[in-house]
Amino acid sequence: MKVEDAHLDFHARFNALSKTYAxxxxxxxxxxxxVRSFGWCIKHPLDLAIMRREAKSLLGRxxxxxxxxxxxxxxHSVVTLKRIxxxxxxxxxxxPFLKSMELVIIELEASGFLRNMVRNIxxxxxxxxxxxxxxxxxxxxxxxxxxxxxxxxxxxxxxYLVDVVYGK
Numbered sequence: 001m002k003v004e005d006a007h008l009d010f011h012a013r014f015n016a017l018s019k020t021y022a023x024x025x026x027x028x029x030x031x032x033x034x035v036r037s038f039g040w041c042i043k044h045p046l047d048l049a050i051m052r053r054e055a056k057s058l059l060g061r062x063x064x065x066x067x068x069x070x071x072x073x074x075x076h077s078v079v080t081l082k083r084i085x086x087x088x089x090x091x092x093x094x095x096p097f098l099k100s101m102e103l104v105i106i107e108l109e110a111s112g113f114l115r116n117m118v119r120n121i122x123x124x125x126x127x128x129x130x131x132x133x134x135x136x137x138x139x140x141x142x143x144x145x146x147x148x149x150x151x152x153x154x155x156x157x158x159x160y161l162v163d164v165v166y167g168k
Contacts, residue, residue: 020163023122025104040158046129054128055084057139065145068114083109124151
């Protein structure tokens with residue numbers, strides 16, 4: 001951690017070059033009830049391989065209208081998704097309180113994010129992993145630019161801001 005002077009016109013949100021979010025998915029058979037508030041407990045097995053294949057269609061510069069909040073507020077919806085990683089891990093350095101559990105972590109880095117974008121992408125990817133969408137559907141959902149075509153919004157309890165990169 002460090003502190004440095006910023007210009008008077010600096011804005012923490014609008015001057016970011018990229019942001020990284022992690023979403024934590026917990027196994028349903030979790031024994032510690034107090035840990036459930038740190039991630040989304042899913043009772044269905046997830047096919048991470050198909051989730052990874054489908055997630056590749058989201059990489060790059062796209063109009064992410066299909067994954068924005070459904071409040072119909074006007075937003076600039078073109079975003080560059082730089083990276084999306086989906087991994088199963090036993091514990092995670094970012095979640096020391098969950099160190100003994102097997103987690104699924106979905107990490108996204110982008111030039112910016114629309115309101116609820118990460119949670120809507122995660123909810124849709126979980127539907128992909130459960131078999132509710134077939135191969136190629138994620139690319140079609142992205143092209144439709146319609147929030148109603150995507151999956152549901154994942155709960156907020158699993159979402160964590162991991163990093164923000166600023167330019168000099």
